[in-house]
Amino acid sequence: MKILQIDSKRLPLIATIALFITMFVFGSLRYTGFFSPQVFLNLFVDNAFLIVVAVGMTFVILSGGIDLSVGSVIALTSMVAASLTMNAELSPWLVIPISLLVGTVLGFGMGCLIHFFNLQPFIVTLAGMFLARGLSYVISVETISINSDFFNFMASTRIPIGGGSFISISVIVALVVVLAAIFIAHYSKFGRNVYAIGGNEQSAILMGLPVGRTKIMIYTISGFCASLAGLIFTFYMLSGYGLHANGLELDTIAAVVIGGTLLTGGSGYVAGSVVGVLILGVIQTVIVFEGTLSSWWTKIAIGALLLLFIVLQRVIVTRSKTNQETVSH
Amino acid sequence: MMKSKLFWPLIVLLIILLINLIFDSSFFNIEVRNGRFTGSLVDILNRGAPLLLVSIGMTLVIATKGVDLGVGSVIAMAGAVGAMAVSGASGDGLTPLFLAIALVLGVSVLTGVWNGVLVSRIGVQPIVATLILMVAGRGIAQLITDGQIMTVYYDPFKFIGGGYLLMLPFSIFIVAAVLAIAGFLTRKTALGLFIESVGTNPEASRLSGLNSKNIILMVYMFSGLCAGIAGLILSSNVASADGNNAGLWYELDAILAVVIGGTSLNGGRFYLMGTVIGALIIQSLTTTIYSIGIAPEINLVVKAIVVLIVCLLQSPEFRKRLFGGLSVKKSEKKSEGVTIS
Amino acid sequence: MHSNTPILAMDGITKEFPGVKALSDVHLKLYPGEVHALMGENGAGKSTLIKVLTGVYSIDEGNVTFEGKTIRVTSPQDAQDLGISTVYQEVNLCTNLSVVENIFIGREIMKRGRIDWKEMNRQAKELLKTRLNLDIDVTKQLSSYSVAVQQMIAIARALNVSAKVLILDEPTSSLDQNEVQQLFNVMRNLKQEGLAIVFVSHFLDQIYEITDRLTVLRNGKWIGEYMTKNIERLDLVSKMMGKELNELKSNANKEGVKVKEEKEVFLQGKNVSKKGKIEPFDIQINKGEIVGLAGLLGSGRTELARLLFGADKADTGEMMINGSKKQLHSPRQAIANKIAFCSENRKTEGIIADLTIRENMILAMQGVQGWFKYIPKKRQVELADEYIKLLNINPPNPEQLIKNLSGGNQQKVMLARWLITNPDFLILDEPTRGIDIGAKTEIQKLMIKLSEEGMSILFVSSELEEVLRTCRKIAVLRDHKKVSEFDNDYQISQQDIMKVMAGGNVG
Amino acid sequence: TGGETSEPKDSSGDSKSGDKLVIGFSQVGAESEWRTANTKSMQEAIKAAGHELKFSDAQQKQENQIKAIRSFIAQKVDAIVFSPVVETGFETVLKEAKDAGIPVFLSDRAVDIEDDSLWVTFLGSDFVEEGRKAAKWLVEETADVEGDINIVELQGTVGSAPAIDRKEGFEEIIADHPNMKIVKSQTGDFTRAKGKEVMEAFLKSDGENIDVLYAHNDDMAIGAIQAIEEYGLKPAEDITIIGVDAVKGAFEAMAAGKMNVTVECNPMFGPQMVDLIEAYLAGEEIPKRVAVEESMYTMDQAEELLPTREY
């Protein structure tokens, strides 16, 4: 009995994974060439940066906040990395830490504003979003193409994993980030504090938890992840551009929420967000393989598939929740 | 309570307007031209009408602890539907106009029903529920217009967003009417109380016998309706429907307006007048950026700074630090880090 | 009994909220090895004094010395670091986390740089079992437990630190007698170990049983400090209330409850049950009758009440209301049938924190009327004023936000919300939780008066004495099952009922 | 445009006849009428030639476009056509295409990659040239005007290639004419509504001083025309109006005498692209850059051409 029972907190996650598999099987049956390891791996190759931002965003949302600045931070990071590499001709060993600082510092700043002045995260990070994108335009409105050995290496190295399939270095980075995040979320004090704050911030304060410090840290981490994603994005694009990752914040939030994290905070899993990203990716892949949809039907199809996922997920979760209540006694 | 919520946003609005005065001494002048009032202030109201409408709807949604990301797409859809309805019409007969209006209002309320059902009946989180329409709605709008920018040649249609009544832009009257209705419904009936109650503590509200599901549904319907009217104004104003671009990013501006106005994204108490001021701040900022010749590259930086200033001014903690030296005791007493409920 | 230097001293403490002077010039001395009671009516300032001490609120004036040093505590975290461990009045835990986490968060057990979940589970289980006699699955989410259990867990959390000062703000308000004894045992042990304990409770029996000294507050002012054994009950009560209260002695008048024969049936439930929550039970409630529900912690009283109100849907059984068959699917429907339910969990199921006293009071009434028939503002204020007076709510300002009220006053507003709907059947789940003795007797009298006027009442309380005093009929629950029901002829003793609750049988 | 549309039929006949190609086409999005017309042209041409089209819409996001190209590779299409969202950033994925032996054709916008073996050819417009054309027309028109000419500019989306290039081309020419001054320049996001709103603000601040409006696309110009009329001035008379794209709306405006000129940016090069693909796969030499034929239309030609405009 006990073994068969699924922890109700994990239900959304399990439902999501099941839905992802269903979708992938559906694609494989319907399209030739879909069922190949590479198509699956491409979900990671093409979404490595999204996975990394989603991980950062998961912490933010778990704490009951939101970070709208991530897309712009990616753009700003790519811009900084590109201009430092190409215009200032700095070595990558300087460029990378500086670029990573961009989001980290911005995130730290936003966290401080949110904590010390008790401002709403939505609005602070919205300002952060405007600021970061604005700053990337200030650096240059034009795209800066990167041509450096290091960046080329990071961009084009393929790590073969048998059967002719490959992944990129960025995928490895993303997976390391995911593992680290899972550890932090479940095996560190900080991680548990994040959940507590998301559950009830007042209580967390009264329980004597370091709420302020944790909150600042959360936005710093999210900023760092956005910057790291920005670097991955730069490897992916080999360019810096102010319009990069436009609207990515919504994709990220969607991925996190689809992955089963509650927007009200306190409940969810890092791994769920990864699955959320994969789901968005698989929706896109299916649409490309379909290959006959006009621009507007593309949008409608994305909406419809999203709807399908979310409603199915809800149905599965509520169904088994009611079943579970009766089982557990 | 109410007063202090409105005070700082009002100050910021005034400052923005005053900055304009430096660049253009006739900024506050309102003159009669071609039998109409013209002047920057009238323009700001006129231009801001769609944002005002959407923000009013958004306020109620946010008060229930929700959010409606679909408004931008609803604007596009409403414009497309309206333009399509009058596409065959010509001359001055008013029947097609009323038909179009009825159709648009119907469609936009339907979008609200869609969002509301997803949120209240199926229990989808508002941000994702409305994200669906945000993505798909634009597709539908483009489907209706076949990806083209549909130009309207039917003159009465242009009245909604471009016409004048009593020497003032007609859109201002629409906003006033919607605001009055929203104000009436929420302050002269119990709807406002119910919305705030559901937004603050849904479970306690349910146990007190409120029909939270229907209240939430209603709120999304109203938001859809507001967005629909805004879409009608926008498309009528340029006499065309642009499925792809109409209403782009309106959802963010509307949320911003609501938050600047003092309503919390955590639901509960809402301030319609605050939202109005918030929307006016955003609109006057935009107009100011255009008219004082700020380089487009730094538009966003300016916007970021203004947003931050408004928020900081509203934060008691910040004011305490800023004016700390002046009146230590008074401000210290007022601000409490934590309120326990 | 205790050494001569106080471990903690608060002097001339003043705290003002906008419009309310919550504390003015209050003193408190705390010695190691004593249990010190804070006494006062609802809204006297007890919780505020505690929160000022632990850094939740800043102090306007006055100073605090701890172990001889002047300290300035700016956050609960500081207080904890100093060795002040607190259980606040409302359960302030994170319901989204598991029981273990709620006990350990902030000081998790680490092993090789990571949280040692296994060890923590073990220790949590042991702590609850040995110290509080609570045997529960500690890995389950806190939200799956009732308020009473949550309160025990909050206490366990506070016990789990090596503190020098332990503050317990109304920890016993929803515990039954067994649990209270359990807690007292623990407190006595801690006292032996030299801890200083601050204890807040509205139960005089408990105060006289466990405390050594007490400080009385009234209206935010310091009235005095007394040795518990040296002050008479009536004396203490009049110190708290600021007036002599002779009526206090003569409590609720038993004559009033005396049987009025041939009552009509108001509600009849047959075979009502909900899987996993409560087993099938029958219940009959007559018009103008007060029925008490007794049972131990987690025996299913709340669950039963919720089913009758339609807050949860019953799986089986049927209900007759006023002679006609009714299936209640929602509170809304119940209220339309003139049923009211005052929940035991005022924080999550009762108050609408952001709204005013007035709005909170009229909410249920407005709910039945629908949104279009708005009760005119003038009428709302009248109603609010009426109940503020009736229940002696403080501050008596209908426009005050309810979240700024003291716990007991919030509870009174909740009562008012349901009284305003003028129900035929009123379900009260621990309605006197956290309410001071003065108000408690008032409420008991009110219940009797209402029942005489024809209102049926289902009264759930962990305080047996209260149940015995007011109820005409008493049903006993054990392990989610209704095990017994008897008429109250005022011969039954608390002991008899306790036996049934615990598993013995009285027949 | 007219001459070219008939061509593909013959050419598809004599290329590797009967060979049905699978062509993957990744479009930027559907952000403007121009783009929609371009998509349509491509779709119809490919269909007319009897090939199979795999179409993907990137919704204006480069990352989507890269994903789409990867999927095309996975589907082993015969050729990939794409209109890059931006010039940069396609190196890696184009290498993958090259390794998979799939030829890549660029449409509308170029890419900025040193290794030009990664793509076969670029077919599209020259935005800088469009800017130059607009300016040259203005210089000619105002050759006999004494004194300053105040120009206001409605830019496209900040950072987008057409916005940057059209600005650059225009400024390059007027730099030689010190009497021409851009007094205000602001983005109108390529949309009518924004174009109107920004123009209103320009009129508020500079009013009658504005002599010329240069809009980076016709839609913004059309929006601005409404603003000018509402302000009480006569578009095309009081303010000279220059647009780019030559969409149908611009012809309507010109026919009504409200707009002076529009520089063509021709989206209807689907058939031309199909020819190039077929020729390449048949083993022919292809030039690295093929220009789309484009001209310029003024008010006088509008009436006559209006009925023939397809988009």
Ligand SMILES: Nc1ncnc2c1ncn2[C@@H]1O[C@H](COP(=O)(O)OP(=O)(O)OP(=O)(O)O)[C@@H](O)[C@H]1O
């Ligand atoms: N955050 C606040 N803002 C305004 N007033 C407050 C606030 N907190 C408490 N008060 C007021 O301070 C007074 C003291 O409240 P406190 O909670 O200390 O009472 P208490 O003695 O604990 O009462 P109870 O027995 O009901 O718990 C009350 O009048 C209350 O209304």
Ligand SMILES: Nc1ncnc2c1ncn2[C@@H]1O[C@H](COP(=O)(O)OP(=O)(O)OP(=O)(O)O)[C@@H](O)[C@H]1O
């Ligand atoms: N001692 C316990 N052991 C395990 N679960 C418990 C215990 N006490 C309460 N619970 C859980 O809490 C839930 C609520 O119990 P319920 O509200 O019926 O208790 P109650 O009789 O009202 O007593 P009280 O309110 O004093 O806890 C029950 O479903 C049960 O699962």
Ligand SMILES: [Mg+2]
């Ligand atoms: Mg208290």
Ligand SMILES: [Mg+2]
């Ligand atoms: Mg109970």
